[in-house]
Amino acid sequence: MDTILSKYRSHLVKFQPLIALVLLCIGISLMSDKFMTVDNGWNVMRQISVNICISVGMTLVVLTSGIDLSVGSVLALCGAITAGLLKFGIEVPSNNLFVGFTLLGAILAGLIAGSLLGLFNGWTVTKFKVPPFVATLAMLTIARGLTMLYTKGFPISNLGDSFAYIGTGWFLGIPVPVWVSAVVIVIAVIITQKTALGRYIYAIGGNESASKLSGINISKIKMIVYSIAGVLSAVGGIMVTSRLDSAQPNAGMSYELDAIAAVVIGGTSLSGGRGTIMGTVLGAIIIGVLNNGLVLLNVSPFWQQVVKGGVILLAVIIDRANAKND
Amino acid sequence: MLAAQHIGKKFSGVTALDDINLELPAGKVTAIIGENGAGKSTLMKILSGVYDEYEGDVLYKGEKVRFKNPREAQNAGIAIIHQELNLVPYLNIAENLFLGRELKNALGFLDKKAMRLKTEALLKKLKLTVPADTIIADLKVGQQQVVEIAKALLYDAEVIIMDEPTSAISESEVEVLYGIIGDLRKENKAIVYISHKLNELFKIADLYVVLRDGKTIESGAMKGMTHDALIHKMVGRDIDIIRSSDTKKEKKVLLKVDGLCLAKAGSKGKNILQNICFELHRGEILGIFGLMGAGRTELMETLLGLHPGLTKATIVLDDTSVKFSSATQAIKAGMALVPEDRKKDGLVLGLDIKTNISLSSIDQYKGSGLIDHKAELEKAGKYIKALKIKTTSEKQTVKNLSGGNQQKVVLAKCLATKPKVLMLDEPTRGIDINAKNEIYKLISELAASGLGIIMVSSELPEILAISDRILVMADGTITAGFEVADATEDNILKAAIPQSI
Structure with missing residues (x-):
């Protein structure tokens, strides 16, 4: 009897975020008839797709017992780079040089920029042993400053219909951003569950010293992980820019907090080594549904923040209680 | 003083303790003996209030008690000194002793002078000759242990439980510890002593209690017991005889290390390892003995490529000259290390x-x-x-x-x-006798299958029992080498004592 109970218990723990989400949806739909509609469903999913991309990258970083505070700024810089290259290309008047960018070229450049910014994070963390919190805090400021420099503080707008398709279009009856986040999720699940890289990510987060002695190249794995987080921020940046048809210099402000919240609500341990991508995805959906529901219920934006904070706290308290019972 | 009656404890359905009965009289040292997993730690956690859900009763001074948390047990007079010490490394001795029960003056501020005086008195009693404001991190492990004991005395503990107190301290520190335990016994404290090192128990314990598979098997007076009889009670069966050293040895050199030096990071001082040269043959077990700080672990780490920038050496592995700049490379080339601290570095x-x-x-x-x-x-x-x-x-x-x-x-x-070369750093530390024997057998089998094995150990009997050849290290260099037939405890120890002191 005892063992059956504990078996159920472990299943219950596994599905906790899912149960929370279902309860949340039932609760909101009882209070608002606008919630459970197809339009609103797509709306929510479109909104959360950016956070999902960032949170997935954040999950990988957190699993190695690191953290990436720079995701919001990197998102803004990469969005601006993509928009700027698409609209203006690279122009050097003194040399009479002009390089134009196709849509694909501009997007690629944005993604490469993201990976390089992430790589820089990984480099400072591994080479100079700067604590991830500090290294990425510095990058948060640096990337924001670079965004301001690049955009001169003004939005870059009117980027053309084909670019707008990424953020606002539909493909096979599903919004394009949802497709993008789905692809990101699938790749991330495969990486964490089926590749040596994923194995090493968990091992490093679980015990870095033992991983090193087992012949794992810690620096390499960490640099890859921070680069992936950078690329995924860039993906988010391109989607945001496309949806607004404009690269805002202050885009992505405090997005790192939503991403960390999704990771934490999804059950990933901030000390590393424990957690799943699907947990984070659920966490991101919970935050998205909560945001949407609170708006539909006409809750004031001030109260929204209070509620969101409370939910994060509750999630961690439950997680701690589970860990203790383990 | 303290007694357990019919204690039982289950963890998610698995029985850890079953009908445990024991008595801890005042003024005696009681040894709790048992293999890993026999239930020693669980029992101690119940006695010291870590677990408050269990079957049966704990009697303290004749009264039934049930401590809800370690603090309650402590206040009642039961102190436990864990294997892992519970001290705050960057606070000083006095601050650690009074942590959570600081003395305050009339204004509500810390009364540092009173705490210092009291600490100094305690340290003097325990013969620890360091100032009361020494930072814990600057103390040796043995000294930290004395601080833990001081903490127990400060609480006026009447029952003091020591869990593997000698696992990390040196020979001379052990003697100090014995002295302290002797004094505590005279003061009529009840002392519980848990250790894997049976020889220690014969020196220090008055009574023994044997646990096996969560049950009390036997208890009695230590006097008159023999080593073998105790082991027999612990494992419930006789142990296999260790390796017969007649395995055939190939004479082919597998690993040749020449002039290996390891510099100290960031300083131009003395090298940690100095001019180490040795050969390892295929199928051979090479024992490396040395006291703490002799450089044994550093040698293993260097051979695994963990100190690339600081190493100077000529290493030939399987007739190929090699140079490792990372553990990844070393492992790929055929080196493997079972590290000293399996929880920290192995798993x-x-x-x-x-x-x-x-x-x-x-x-x-x-x-x-x-x-x-x-x-x-x-x-x-x-x-x-x-x-x-x-x-x-x-x-x-x-x-x-x-x-x-x-x-x-x-x-x-x-x-x-x-791997071609398997390095084992203290492979049997902290594991019970049965598992030890299994590990020894595995090591012999692996050597027989052609691996070259380097085994570092600070237990002489172990080194003598299973090595083919023995190297002795002191002060970062090799001071002697013996064929196992020529090696005795005396000449090994003589070579292991550093000349610099």
């Missing part, structure tokens, strides 16, 4: 057995880039069987295994890389 405790075993050899399972989980699982199953790892499944979390089984998982991880 990812939160992951399962299979994952830990394949940690160094995952490349074998990724033909198309994705891990072949089935092949990985099969391989893990093979090692679990071959090394007799006691577990219900390959997917058991390593954290839940006993010390001996954890050590086997580390061994399996190393073997999975198909």
Whole structure:
């Protein structure tokens, strides 16, 4: 009897975020008839797709017992780079040089920029042993400053219909951003569950010293992980820019907090080594549904923040209680 | 003084303790003896208030008590000194002693002088000659242990439980500890002493209680007991005889190390390792003995490529000259290390057995880039069987295994890389006698299969029993080498004592 109970218990723990989400949806739909509609469903999913991309990258970083505070700024810089290259290309008047960018070229450049910014994070963390919190805090400021420099503080707008398709279009009856986040999720699940890289990510987060002695190249794995987080921020940046048809210099402000919240609500341990991508995805959906529901219920934006904070706290308290019972 | 009656404890359905009865009289040292997993720690945690859910009764001074938390037990006069010390490293001795019960003056501020005086009195009593404001981190482990004992005395503890108190301290510190225990006994304290080192128990304990599989097997007076009889009670069967040293040795040199030096990081001072030269043959077990700080662990680490920038050496492995700049390279070339501290350096405790075993050899399972989980699982199953790892499944979390089984998982991880040279750093530290014998047998079998084995140990009997050849280290260099036939405890120890002091 005892063992059956504990078996159920472990299943219950596994599905906790899912149960929370279902309860949340039932609760909101009882209070608002606008919630459970197809339009609103797509709306929510479109909104959360950016956070999902960032949170997935954040999950990988957190699993190695690191953290990436720079995701919001990197998102803004990469969005601006993509928009700027698409609209203006690279122009050097003194040399009479002009390089134009196709849509694909501009997007690629944005993604490469993201990976390089992430790589820089990984480099400072591994080479100079700067604590991830500090290294990425510095990058948060640096990337924001670079965004301001690049955009001169003004939005870059009117980027053309084909670019707008990424953020606002539909493909096979599903919004394009949802497709993008789905692809990101699938790749991330495969990486964490089926590749040596994923194995090493968990091992490093679980015990870095033992991983090193087992012949794992810690620096390499960490640099890859921070680069992936950078690329995924860039993906988010391109989607945001496309949806607004404009690269805002202050885009992505405090997005790192939503991403960390999704990771934490999804059950990933901030000390590393424990957690799943699907947990984070659920966490991101919970935050998205909560945001949407609170708006539909006409809750004031001030109260929204209070509620969101409370939910994060509750999630961690439950997680701690589970860990203790383990 | 303290007694347990019919104590039982279950963890999620698994019985850890079953009908335990014991008595701890005042003025006596009681040794609790048992293999890993016999239930010693669980029992101590119940007595000291860590667990408050259990069957049966705890009697303290004749009254039934049930401590809700360690603090309650402490206030009542029961102190436990854990294997891992519970001190705040960056506070000083006095601050640690009074942590949570600071003395305050009339204004409510800390009365530092009173605390210092009281600390100094205690330290004097315990013969620890350091100032009361010494930072814990600057103390040796043995001295930290004395501070823990001081803490127990400060609380006026009447029952003092010591869990493996000598596992990390030197010979001379052990003597100091014995002296202190003797004094405490005279003061009529009840002392519980848990140790794997049976020889210690004969020196220090008055009574013994043997636990096996969560039950009390026997208790009685230590006087008149013999070593073998105790072991017999612990394991419930006689132990196998250790290695017969008649295994055939090949004369082929497998590893040749010449002029190995390891510099100290960031300083131009003396090298940590100085001009180390030795050869290891195929199928040979080379024992390396040395006292703490002789450089044994550093030598193993250097051979695994962990100190690339600081190393100078000529190493020839299997007739090929090699130079390792990372553990990754060394492992690929055929080196493997079972590290000294398996929990810190050997295992990812939160992951399962299979994952830990394949940690160094995952490349074998990724033909198309994705891990072949089935092949990985099969391989893990093979090692679990071959090394007799006691577990219900390959997917058991390593954290839940006993010390001996954890050590086997580390061994399996190393073997999975198909090494040519297997380095073992204190391979039997903190594991029970049965598991030790199994590990010895495995080591001999591996040597017989052609591996070259380097075994570092600070236990002389172990080195003498299983090595073919013995090197002695002191002060970062090799001071002697013996064929096992010529080696005696005396001449090994003589070579191990550093000349510089």
